[in-house]
Amino acid sequence: MKALTANRLDDGEVIFLGQAGRWVERFAEAALFDDEDAAMAAEARAKTQRTLAVDPYLIDVAPAEGGGVAPVSYRERLRALGPTNHREHGKQAEGGEAVEALLHATGAARSKGRVDLIRRK
Amino acid sequence: MYRYDAIDAEMLADRVGEFREQAARRLAGEITEDQFKPIRLMNGLYLQLHAYMLRIAIPYGSLNPTQLRKLAEIGRLYDKGYGHLTTRTNIQFHWIKLRDAADILQHLASVDMHAIQTSGNCIRNVTADPYAGAAADELDDPRVWSEAIRQWSTFHPEFSFLPRKFKIAVNAAVVDRVATRTHDIGLYLRRGEDGSLGFEVYVGGGLGRTPYIGPLIRQHLPAARLFSYLQAILRVYNRHGKRDNPNKARIKILVATLGAEEFTRQVEAEWEKIGPAGDLPDTELARIRGAFTPVAFETLPARSAAFDEARTKNPAFARFARNNLRPHKKSGYAIVELALKAIGETPGDITAEQMEAVADIAERWGLSDIRVTHEQNLVLPHVKLDDLPQMHAALAQTGLASPNSNLISDIIACPGLDYCALANARAINIAQDIAETFGDPDRAETIGELKIKISGCINACGHHHVGHIGILGVDKKGEEFYQLTLGGSAAEDAEVGKILGPALPGPKVASAIDQLVEVYLRERNDGERFLDTYRRVGLTPFKEAVYADAH
Numbered sequence: 001m002k003a004l005t006a007n008r009l010d011d012g013e014v015i016f017l018g019q020a021g022r023w024v025e026r027f028a029e030a031a032l033f034d035d036e037d038a039a040m041a042a043e044a045r046a047k048t049q050r051t052l053a054v055d056p057y058l059i060d061v062a063p064a065e066g067g068g069v070a071p072v073s074y075r076e077r078l079r080a081l082g083p084t085n086h087r088e089h090g091k092q093a094e095g096g097e098a099v100e101a102l103l104h105a106t107g108a109a110r111s112k113g114r115v116d117l118i119r120r121k
Numbered sequence: 122m123y124r125y126d127a128i129d130a131e132m133l134a135d136r137v138g139e140f141r142e143q144a145a146r147r148l149a150g151e152i153t154e155d156q157f158k159p160i161r162l163m164n165g166l167y168l169q170l171h172a173y174m175l176r177i178a179i180p181y182g183s184l185n186p187t188q189l190r191k192l193a194e195i196g197r198l199y200d201k202g203y204g205h206l207t208t209r210t211n212i213q214f215h216w217i218k219l220r221d222a223a224d225i226l227q228h229l230a231s232v233d234m235h236a237i238q239t240s241g242n243c244i245r246n247v248t249a250d251p252y253a254g255a256a257a258d259e260l261d262d263p264r265v266w267s268e269a270i271r272q273w274s275t276f277h278p279e280f281s282f283l284p285r286k287f288k289i290a291v292n293a294a295v296v297d298r299v300a301t302r303t304h305d306i307g308l309y310l311r312r313g314e315d316g317s318l319g320f321e322v323y324v325g326g327g328l329g330r331t332p333y334i335g336p337l338i339r340q341h342l343p344a345a346r347l348f349s350y351l352q353a354i355l356r357v358y359n360r361h362g363k364r365d366n367p368n369k370a371r372i373k374i375l376v377a378t379l380g381a382e383e384f385t386r387q388v389e390a391e392w393e394k395i396g397p398a399g400d401l402p403d404t405e406l407a408r409i410r411g412a413f414t415p416v417a418f419e420t421l422p423a424r425s426a427a428f429d430e431a432r433t434k435n436p437a438f439a440r441f442a443r444n445n446l447r448p449h450k451k452s453g454y455a456i457v458e459l460a461l462k463a464i465g466e467t468p469g470d471i472t473a474e475q476m477e478a479v480a481d482i483a484e485r486w487g488l489s490d491i492r493v494t495h496e497q498n499l500v501l502p503h504v505k506l507d508d509l510p511q512m513h514a515a516l517a518q519t520g521l522a523s524p525n526s527n528l529i530s531d532i533i534a535c536p537g538l539d540y541c542a543l544a545n546a547r548a549i550n551i552a553q554d555i556a557e558t559f560g561d562p563d564r565a566e567t568i569g570e571l572k573i574k575i576s577g578c579i580n581a582c583g584h585h586h587v588g589h590i591g592i593l594g595v596d597k598k599g600e601e602f603y604q605l606t607l608g609g610s611a612a613e614d615a616e617v618g619k620i621l622g623p624a625l626p627g628p629k630v631a632s633a634i635d636q637l638v639e640v641y642l643r644e645r646n647d648g649e650r651f652l653d654t655y656r657r658v659g660l661t662p663f664k665e666a667v668y669a670d671a672h
Contacts, residue, residue, distance in 0.1 A: 010148065011218035012172035051150040054168060073599050075538060079170050083539035085467045085549045089201055089216070090171055108599030113542075 001061050001069065002039040003030040004046060005076070005113070006053035014079045014091070015053060017042055023052060025091065027080040028098035032061060032069065057113050068098065070105035075113065077102055122185055122490070123268050123412040125233040132276075133230040136237070140164050141223035148220065163243075165236025166222050169542050173217040175225060176239040181249035181267040181291070182210035182493035186480035189491055191232045193476035199225055204476070206461065206469040208533060208584055209288070210248050210493040211239055215540050237275060242283045244274035244355075248299050249291045251492040254416065255502035256294045257450040260310050261318060263293035265410045266347065269401055272409070273348060280355050284362030285370040287355070288327075300495060300611035302326045302335045303587055305372045306354060311341070318344040324354055324384070325376025328581035332617045333373045336381040338388065345406075349399030353392035357384065416488055416503060421453025425506035431513075438513050440562060441524040446509075453506055457487075458526035459499040459516065464560045467549050468534040469497030478519040486512045495584075496533055496572075498526065529571040529638070530556035533584055537577030537594060538601070544577035546594025546601035546627070551575055554631040559638075568638055571651045574609075587611035589652045590637060591618045592630060601627045607637070607663055608655045619660055622668050636666040 004017040015023040016030035024030065033039035039058050046056035064070040071077050081102055082090015092099050125133070140160070147157040161167075165176040177192070184192075192212060196204050199221045200214040207213055217225065229235055238245050247270050249263040250256065270289060274280060280287070290299040293310035301307035307323035319341040326335025342350050354372075361379075363369045376384045432439045447456040459479065461469050471479075479499060483491045486508040487501035494500055504512060516522040525531050532555060535541065537548030552575055559565050574588030585591030591606035602624035609618030625633055638651070640662050645654045655663065 007168055007172075009154075010220055012168055014171060050153060051148065054154050074601065075170075075599075078538060082171060083215075083549075084547060085539050085553070086201075110596060110599050 002033045002036070002058045003027070003061050003071070004033075004039065004042050004056055005030075005059055005079070006046060006056035009051055009054050012054075017046060017056075021045075026098065027071070027091075027102065028068070030061075033058075055113075055116075057116055059112065060109060062107060064101055064105040066101045066104050068101045070102050070107070072107045072109040073111040074108055075111040077105055079113075122183060123264075123409065129233070130230070133235055136164075136235070137223060137226045137230055140226060144219060144223050159241070161219075161222075162240040163237070164222070164226065165239040166217070166219070167240065167542075169215065169540050170538075171540065172215065173219055173222065174213055174215050174540065175217045175222060175236060176207070176211050176213045177229060177234060177236050178239050178246045179210050179212060179234075179493050180271050181247055181253070181264050182251050182495075183253075183264060184491040184493065186484045186489050186491065188232045188234055189476050189480040189483075191228060191234070193473040193480070195225055195228055196473040196476065202474075203470055203472045205467070205536060206471065206493050206497045206499075208495050208497065208535070208582055209239075209246050210251075210495055211246055212493070213536070215536070238271075240286075241281075242285050242287070243281050244270075244277070244283075244287045244289060247271055247274075247289050247291065248304075248495055250294050250298045251494040251500045252294065252298060252447065252456050252502060253492075254413070254490075255449050255454075255456050256296075257448055258295040259293050259450070260312060261293045261344075262410075262413050263291040263310065264413050265406070266293070266308070266310070266344075267291045268412070269348075269406060269409050270351070273351075273401070279359070283355070283359060284364045285367065285372075287358075287372065289351075297611075297613045297615070298494075300584070300587065300615070302615040303328055303332075303584070303611055304335065306351065307335050308347075310344070313341045320344060320347060322350065322354075324388075325373040325381070326615075327371050327373040328584060328586045329371070330368055330579045330581075331374065331377075332581070332586040333377060334615045334617060335373070336376065338381055338385040345403070346397070346400055348401045349395045349397065350388070350392055352395055352399045353388045356391050357387045416490075418451040418454060418503070419505070421451070421505065421507075423452040425453065425509075428506040428509050431510035435510070437517070437522070437524070438510060440566070441513055441522055442509070444524045444528060444566070445526040449503065455504055455506055455509065457501040457504050457509070457512070458494075459501065459521050460523040460526045460531050461498050461521075462525055462531045462556065463520055463523045464525075464530060464556045465553055468532050468552050471499075475519050475521055478515070478521065482512060482515050485515075496531065498531070524562060525565060527570050527572075528565045529559045529568050529573060530565055531572075532556060533572075533574040533588070535576050535583035537575075537583075541577060543580060544594065545579075545596035546577050546603065548575040548577040548583055548592075548594060551592060551594075551603060551627060551630050555634050558631040558635055568642070569650055571638070572611075573634070584611060585609075586617045587615065588618060589650075589655070590634060595624050597624065603627060603630045605630075605633065605637075605667070607660060608652065610652060621660065622664055625667075633667045637663050640666045
């Protein structure tokens with residue numbers, strides 16, 4: 001299962017592609033792709049949206065222990081939450097069940113976002 | 122302190138206006154991210170994990186209270202009320218919006234500040250001794266040379282598109298407080314046998330993926346010939362640096378590939394061609410020197426009754442005095458280290474309120490002079506011993522009196538995976554764990570000088586290679602692991618540390634450091650620092666302690 005993420009051009013905020021092609025700030029509202037081709041098509045479409053999303057890329061997501069789904073990579077969970085040295089900053093500040101589920105999610109994998117970044121560098 | 126003249130001010134205003142237009146075009150979709158990225162980077166604006174990050178230059182780490190108050194204002198207006206000091210003596214704000222960036226640059230320009238030379242393949246912010254103008258062991262003021270290099274290198278057309286970034290450090294004291302030999306060019310001011318001032322020139326040092334301690338390529342470069350020599354070095358680099366592979370593009374790789382001797386030969390040949398025409402006119406150096414006129418210190422006795430009394434009566438002040446004061450060249454004064462390393466806090470972070478407090482304190486007791494160190498701390502270089510008790514009380518009120526300068530909890534840590542898009546692993550949480558493990562100030566003092574440096578990836582912004590204990594975050598199939606190195610040093614005895622053994626999971630790092638410290642305390646001879654003991658006994662006893670469970 002995959003989700004599409006990026007940073008918003010205007011303010012750098014972490015965003016996810018939600019329903020009906022709308023970009024959303026909360027991971028809990030991200031559209032999930034079971035179909036690889038559909039995910040890649042969404043990524044290709046996002047890359048043409050010059051004024052919305054910077055460097056969109058697909059992330060792997062999987063069912064989390066506490067329910068719901070979470071990014072498999074720790075880096076991507078951290079992006080979806082905020083920095084661990086300031087729990088009052090970033091999306092985690094909002095609290096609630098979805099944030100708690102992400103905080104307690106486990107699993108590890110390399111982030112495609114970082115790998116792409118290194119390759120481009 | 123150097124103040125910008127009308128030409129500098131006009132140049133900055135033009136630059137801000139240009140960036141404002143470029144950012145507007147990007148936001149309107151008239152230019153692509155690929156076109157815009159190099160432009161924003163040349164203005165210090167990075168896109169990180171959670172937001173844009175603006176890296177602001179603090180040339181040779183020197184600030185006045187007006188500038189620090191402006192940084193506080195920016196932190197409050199455009200960020201989340203704090204900033205982060207870096208190992209290049211810059212300050213970063215981690216929650217910046219692209220739409221605000223030009224306004225921030227305009228704020229900075231109003232106090233002679235900017236974000237130029239904080240990114241890109243140019244000559245980066247020059248670093249210098251934070252004790253400049255105050256250290257007893259100083260031959261000349263390194264800020265004069267650093268400012269001259271800054272002016273010479275800013276927008277230098279020949280050196281704005283180098284194969285990779287380029288870092289220069291200037292040390293003019295006997296003690297090396299700028300990690301001279303870990304720089305692309307490290308300049309060490311010395312007196313020659315004839316008494317003349319000259320630079321020892323080290324080239325090709327650097328950390329990152331391939332760490333090198335820079336070899337000496339010229340023993341005594343007459344000080345007046347500095348700029349033609351810098352030009353010659355950069356020309357050889359520009360010509361032969363490997364532009365096709367960013368991992369091999371730094372000058373250290375060129376120097377190592379050619380060998381220091383051949384590299385030197387080429388530089389000297391180029392230098393011959395350039396000749397004295399490439400040097401700075403004496404009048405220009407004198408103009409810059411005029412901005413750093415020696416401070417008019419008062420004539421004071423070496424002892425201060427107020428200082429002695431406070432040390433006797435106030436144990437917290439006595440501890441601060443033991444660890445955070447350094448001898449000043451003038452009797453009755455001290456150099457004061459403000460360690461931004463309160464136990465459990467983020468190394469190098471400073472809140473807007475703390476910035477304003479430091480600005481007030483520097484104005485009241487510190488001759489309005491503030492420095493940033495590459496160890497992510499602040500320094501007030503000129504404080505009267507008589508004023509220290511009052512100043513300490515004011516620092517304590519705002520959480521800036523951490524008495525741990527140079528001790529085990531005075532840790533360098535890069536922002537790591539909490540903020541940085543390139544990081545493999547977090548660094549801040551590891552620093553916090555270690556600081557808390559050694560939170561007992563008596564134990565920390567018993568351990569003495571121990572420099573721990575943590576990087577969240579191999580780019581080594583946290584200088585882990587030259588930590589007495591270095592910690593490198595690595596990615597093991599997406600999990601955070603940490604590789605320990607021992608025996609590094611960034612000082613006069615510069616050395617790259619040796620890997621202790623297999624990487625450890627994050628929760629085990631602080632206890633491994635504790636085991637290393639226990640070996641040191643067991644093995645040390647009188648007066649030995651951790652580094653000295655390590656050098657005498659070698660890696661084995663330390664390795665055995667940490668990996669005992671594995672055998």
